[in-house]
Amino acid sequence: MANDGITRRGLIQAGGGIAATAALAGSTLAQTGGAPRVEGKPLPGGVKLPASPPQRKRPDSVGIAIVGLGGYALNQMMPRFKNAERAHIAAIVSGNPAKLKQVGDAYGVPADARYSYDRFDAIARDRRIDAVYVVLPTALHADWVVRAFAAGKHVLCEKPMALTSADCERMIAAGRRANCKLMLAYRSHFEPFNLEAMRLMKEKAVGTIRLLRTEQSYRMGPTTAAENWRVDGTLAGGGPLEDYGIYGLQSALYLTGEMPERISAEAFRPAGDPRFASIFAHVSSQWKFPSGAVAQLVTSYDSAGINMAEVRGTEGALIMDPATSYAGQKMRIEGRNAREFNPGDPDVQFARQLDHFADAIRDNKPIRTGGDMGLRDIRLIEAIYASAKAGRSVNLNPDGTMRR
Numbered sequence: 117m118a119n120d121g122i123t124r125r126g127l128i129q130a131g132g133g134i135a136a137t138a139a140l141a142g143s144t145l146a147q148t149g150g151a152p153r154v155e156g157k158p159l160p161g162g163v164k165l166p167a168s169p170p171q172r173k174r175p176d177s178v179g180i181a182i183v184g185l186g187g188y189a190l191n192q193m194m195p196r197f198k199n200a201e202r203a204h205i206a207a208i209v210s211g212n213p214a215k216l217k218q219v220g221d222a223y224g225v226p227a228d229a230r231y232s233y234d235r236f237d238a239i240a241r242d243r244r245i246d247a248v249y250v251v252l253p254t255a256l257h258a259d260w261v262v263r264a265f266a267a268g269k270h271v272l273c274e275k276p277m278a279l280t281s282a283d284c285e286r287m288i289a290a291g292r293r294a295n296c297k298l299m300l301a302y303r304s305h306f307e308p309f310n311l312e313a314m315r316l317m318k319e320k321a322v323g324t325i326r327l328l329r330t331e332q333s334y335r336m337g338p339t340t341a342a343e344n345w346r347v348d349g350t351l352a353g354g355g356p357l358e359d360y361g362i363y364g365l366q367s368a369l370y371l372t373g374e375m376p377e378r379i380s381a382e383a384f385r386p387a388g389d390p391r392f393a394s395i396f397a398h399v400s401s402q403w404k405f406p407s408g409a410v411a412q413l414v415t416s417y418d419s420a421g422i423n424m425a426e427v428r429g430t431e432g433a434l435i436m437d438p439a440t441s442y443a444g445q446k447m448r449i450e451g452r453n454a455r456e457f458n459p460g461d462p463d464v465q466f467a468r469q470l471d472h473f474a475d476a477i478r479d480n481k482p483i484r485t486g487g488d489m490g491l492r493d494i495r496l497i498e499a500i501y502a503s504a505k506a507g508r509s510v511n512l513n514p515d516g517t518m519r520r
């Protein structure tokens with residue numbers, strides 16, 4: 117597979133196998149020389165704190181402790197709690213005391229429900245907290261999810277679940293021991309365009325699926341691992357695939373309804389670019405499904421922006437562009453059932469995800485995006501890196517583990 121200069125030779129010459137090798141070995145620590153640890157950061161740019169705190173709407177509303185007050189928590193999820201029917205912000209956890217106060221005041225979080233990382237374990241005695249939402253850099257997910265379970269709380273964990281399948285298994289086991297729920301924050305499973313796309317593909321609206329293509333890319337500005345955890349392999353693993361390409365990986369699975377049986381992949385990082393000192397710049401993979409359908413997934417931190425998914429069947433094509441954004445989704449079918457779709461406002465994905473989690477906790481309902489799904493996806497990411505590193509395709513079992 118030659119891909120605009122993304123070759124195995126390039127990967128090897130640039131030493132690009134390091135992140136993949138380390139990720140496969142269960143550790144990326146060699147790259148920056150330290151165990152990943154929590155660190156408070158400044159208030160991100162562009163944050164608009166609420167003028168008045170959101171109110172809980174129901175007596176049985178689930179109280180959630182937000183762990184990590186970063187860009188996604190403050191710009192996307194926390195403001196959307198006001199739209200949730202059955203979940204509210206009960207506590208916040210941060211390594212930055214000034215931010216704890218500022219955000220706590222704005223969201224009406226009582227002073228004694230604002231925790232530092234050092235005091236986190238005391239949440240076990242805080243009956244206002246039913247669940248923990250882990251919104252930390254990826255390498256920190258596993259330990260903080262396990263600690264939340266040890267405190268007897270349910271957990272909503274951001275994507276990707278962890279850097280290794282071993283960590284995912286550790287998280288799932290901790291949840292079982294605690295008899296608590298574990299949900300992955302895969303918001304597209306609650307977003308009207310993606311739900312409609314899943315329904316259409318089940319109905320064979322494009323006939324039998326033959327080809328699928330996903331692209332999740334943007335061009336990252338100049339940065340270093342010291343400034344941005346997303347380019348620090350210790351915290352981010354291989355980089356764009358775990359962070360952004362995972363949306364394409366998910367789409368490939370929920371649009372086909374199949375697991376791949378074989379994957380071949382390429383991963384590349386250029387020499388001498390501080391952005392890619394310990395992560396890849398691009399990862400591309402080709403999947404073969406048991407039905408014979410094939411998928412091409414590409415993701416990049418160094419090419420012009422796109423977020424699309426395209427399914428081509430025997431009778432038409434489904435085109436989603438943008439496919440999995442926070443807003444502005446567009447979707448159409450070409451061919452026999454040609455039409456544009458507008459099934460609803462993508463903004464509901466955030467609150468519906470919270471309410472789904474709350475319903476699972478209060479009504480003991482099954483979780484649509486549970487730990488097993490997170491584990492499955494990390495197994496596929498491991499297979500992609502294993503293929504890129506070995507320079508040959510890898511065969512998979514139906515659960516995503518690699519066949520020896």
Ligand code: NDP
Binds near residue numbers: 154156184256303
């Ligand atoms: P940010 O860098 O904006 O924030 C991360 C926060 O984590 C920091 O502000 C800090 O909070 C805390 N933190 C603790 N230790 C560290 C450390 N060593 N280095 C950096 N931050 C640390 O990241 P995002 O908010 O963008 O991402 C957080 C998580 O959310 C990731 O898992 C990411 O994949 C996921 N995400 C999901 C999205 C989605 O659409 N579902 C979109 C974007 C991100 P504090 O200062 O309060 O301690």
